[in-house]
Every structure is written in C-alpha cells, then in structure tokens.
Amino acid sequence: MKLPGKTVERLSEYRRTLLECLNEKRNFIFSHDLAARLHITAVQVRRDLMLIGYSSVLRKGYDVRELIDTIGKIIDSDSSMNVAVIGIGNLGRAVAGYFKGKRSKLNLVASFDNDPQKINKVISGVKCYPYNDIERMIKELDIRIAILTVPPDFARELTEEVVRYGIKGIMNFTTTPLNVPSGVYLEEYDMITSIEKVAYFVKENKI
Amino acid sequence: MKLPGKTVERLSEYRRTLLECLNEKRNFIFSHDLAARLHITAVQVRRDLMLIGYSSVLRKGYDVRELIDTIGKIIDSDSSMNVAVIGIGNLGRAVAGYFKGKRSKLNLVASFDNDPQKINKVISGVKCYPYNDIERMIKELDIRIAILTVPPDFARELTEEVVRYGIKGIMNFTTTPLNVPSGVYLEEYDMITSIEKVAYFVKENKI
DNA sequence: GGCCCAATGTTAATAAAATAACAATGCTCA
DNA sequence: TGAGCATTGTTATTTTATTAACATTGGGCC
Numbered sequence: 001m002k003l004p005g006k007t008v009e010r011l012s013e014y015r016r017t018l019l020e021c022l023n024e025k026r027n028f029i030f031s032h033d034l035a036a037r038l039h040i041t042a043v044q045v046r047r048d049l050m051l052i053g054y055s056s057v058l059r060k061g062y063d064v065r066e067l068i069d070t071i072g073k074i075i076d077s078d079s080s081m082n083v084a085v086i087g088i089g090n091l092g093r094a095v096a097g098y099f100k101g102k103r104s105k106l107n108l109v110a111s112f113d114n115d116p117q118k119i120n121k122v123i124s125g126v127k128c129y130p131y132n133d134i135e136r137m138i139k140e141l142d143i144r145i146a147i148l149t150v151p152p153d154f155a156r157e158l159t160e161e162v163v164r165y166g167i168k169g170i171m172n173f174t175t176t177p178l179n180v181p182s183g184v185y186l187e188e189y190d191m192i193t194s195i196e197k198v199a200y201f202v203k204e205n206k207i
Numbered sequence: 208m209k210l211p212g213k214t215v216e217r218l219s220e221y222r223r224t225l226l227e228c229l230n231e232k233r234n235f236i237f238s239h240d241l242a243a244r245l246h247i248t249a250v251q252v253r254r255d256l257m258l259i260g261y262s263s264v265l266r267k268g269y270d271v272r273e274l275i276d277t278i279g280k281i282i283d284s285d286s287s288m289n290v291a292v293i294g295i296g297n298l299g300r301a302v303a304g305y306f307k308g309k310r311s312k313l314n315l316v317a318s319f320d321n322d323p324q325k326i327n328k329v330i331s332g333v334k335c336y337p338y339n340d341i342e343r344m345i346k347e348l349d350i351r352i353a354i355l356t357v358p359p360d361f362a363r364e365l366t367e368e369v370v371r372y373g374i375k376g377i378m379n380f381t382t383t384p385l386n387v388p389s390g391v392y393l394e395e396y397d398m399i400t401s402i403e404k405v406a407y408f409v410k411e412n413k414i
Numbered sequence: 415g416g417c418c419c420a421a422t423g424t425t426a427a428t429a430a431a432a433t434a435a436c437a438a439t440g441c442t443c444a
Numbered sequence: 445t446g447a448g449c450a451t452t453g454t455t456a457t458t459t460t461a462t463t464a465a466c467a468t469t470g471g472g473c474c
Binding site for chain 2: 002003005008009012013016017037038039074075076077081083089090091093094095097098102104105106124144145147149168169170171173175177178179183185187189190191192193194195196197198199200201202203204205
C-alpha cells in the first residue's frame, strides 16, 4: 500500500489522540469528533481511514481500541525499530524526552555525543556513547533510525557515517540540508523556518 | 502580495543559504547552484523568486547581497518583531539558542516558566519570567509572537492567555493541538509525528 | 558587430492534497 | 415496522504545489 505522506502524518496524530480517548474511557469516537480534536475536517479523517481500509462496523463511531490497532498495523513495523539520537544537547534531550513512557514500536536505544561530560552517562533516559562508538553501536543494537540534533557543522559528516553503517532513516533537525543515497529516507525540519513563516503571516495580517 | 506558504518557507531557507554564501565570499550564485545546496530544483528557485518579483540584472547569477535584502523586504516586518519562548525546558532552550547571534528582524526578548530555579535568571541568553508576569511583559515588551514549548497539559491554557494579551502568532511545539481566534496565526509542529513518518517509510522501503 | 549559449522569467501541464458532494447504511423512535 | 436521520465510505471537484516546456535575455567570443 502506498500512502500519501500527509496521511501518514495524520495517522500518527490520530493514534495519539485516540490514546488520549482511551485515558478518558471513551471507547467510541465519531469522525467529526476526532477531527475536532485535531482541528481538521471530518471528511479528511474519513478519507484517511478509507485509504487504510478501515471501516467501523457500528454507526456509533469508530472503536477506539480497534482503530489504534489498525493504525499501528499500518504505520508500525512488525517488530520494534531502534532509534538513536545523535547529539544530546538541548534539542537532543528534548527529543529523547518524548520517547519516555511512550508505548510505541520505536525504541530509543542510544545517544551519541563527544562531550566528555556526557559520554557513558544516562541522559534523558538513554545512554550516551562517544562518536567513535557509532559504528559499533549501530551494528550491536541494530539501530535503523538516526535523529540528528548536532551543531550544523557536524551534520554532513555524521550523516555519511551513519548511512555507511546501515542507518535507513534520518530525521534531520539541524539547519544543514543533507543528501542521502536512495534507499535511505530523509526527513528534515527547520524550526527557524517555521518561526519566520509565523512572522511573515503575522506581518501580512497587517496587525 | 499573497505568497504560498511553501514559498515563504523556502524564502527563509534561501536567505540562510545566501548568508552562508556571503561567508564564503561568494557574491553571485546561479539558480541551479542555490537549488543544489537545498536539494531542490532550479525551477523551483526561479519560480519562487519570480513570485516575489525579483530578477537578476546580470546573467552571472543572482547578486547574493541584493537577494538577501529582497527576501528580507518580503518576509521581514519593517520594524523588528519581538518573540517570547513560553516554557524554557530543553526544547525551549534549544529554540532560544537558535536566536543567538542571528541577525534577523526577530528578537527573542523574554522567556516564561514557573520553575523557581529558572525565574529571573538569564537562560540561553534570555531572561525568564514567571507565568504571572505574562500579561505585563507581553505589553511592556510589545511581544507579538509566542513559541510554545511547555508540557502538553499547559498548552491550551497558556495559549488562551497569550492570545488575550495580544499575541498575534503562535508556534506550537507541544503535542497538544490548539485553536486560536481568527487574526492569530498558528503554526504547529510535532516531532514525534515526523519521526513516526520516518519509521513508516523506512519500513515500507522494506529494507 | 553578430552568432552562440548559458541562464533566466513565465506560461503550461502534471501531481498531490484538501474539500465538497452524495449515496448507502443501519440505528432510533414513533 | 418503517420513516427519519445521523454518520459513514467513496467519487468528483477544486485548490495548491511541483515539474516541465519554452521563449527571452544579454554577455562572451570570433
């Protein structure tokens, strides 16, 4: 099945919202209700769910638990997938924090940094290794995904390295644009760009 | 002028890349060269620049300095715009760090948090005030944009507050979806969603 | 000067995403 | 039971974004 990127993003959001519903002991939810929580339209929700072939048996909305499982079957891998954070500064710690207590198929299993203060310590719930150990640890822990939160100047070099050692997906949070060989999936996000975008639209609103 | 959101994002990226060119003493750059640095196509670059009405006088590529200025005229506001970070945990500090040393029309002028350890201290280059001071400081410092990096449970409440006090743009980095009245621009970004997307495409690539 | 050519600016075509329209389903309640 | 209705699943339309096509420009070089 080939899902649009935007749909994949929303599925992740649906699942998180549905997990919140479970906490609230809500076992069924209407498409318009789920949509409202995410500030999108009900049509969009239904369309996305159509794409993954889910359909509610009842007309009492979607079975929350069932839908969570269905989404999991689509976006999770069968077995769990191991992740590492490269660069455990403020941003790296923030990202690592998100993994704590989340039940997910994504396991954060290591972080890397070259600061002697950090090496071999457990930071934000994950052990930090020096860059020298990257090759060994990627192989030893079967790490598939790298989250890059290093200073911009190290980004390219480290990317080449982790790709060479078998990383198949990179989430790049640095301001350095990267390129990766085909077969490796790259997602990039730049905070400053988003913030400048906000500034632009604030300005255009004329205030 | 009404620019597509994606174009605005890219303009921000063009500018940063162009500033790097200046550092390298490169005063002219071809569209395909600029494109290559950002891993997009030259057509896209030219099209974006067309939309902002920029055209190179020479056929030796774009005048880097001139283009930086032109982009600035489009995406920056005339006077500088003040920004605050709300919640100065790991993520808040990471964001604050990006503002340091950046010459931009966006000024980070305050942060807010309720941790007594942080209040009234300068953290990541910006003074931290307690939540109680939000109203006063927004008005006193003429803060227009709020960057939300608080725990999810506080997000909604704080948003209502800052909107009431005159914030016109919100960058939401929490996992809580927000809604804002019209006239306020909201941009949301969720790291976990992006990372799950990476995991999905890694899985689909079949490895 | 005038031909060549690389690079641009613009219009046209395609692809992707969001929205709208609507038929079908099955629950509710008289 | 069956009409009414809320909600769904799906197809069609519109909007937005990207890519392709191409005419134009003006400098380099003989």
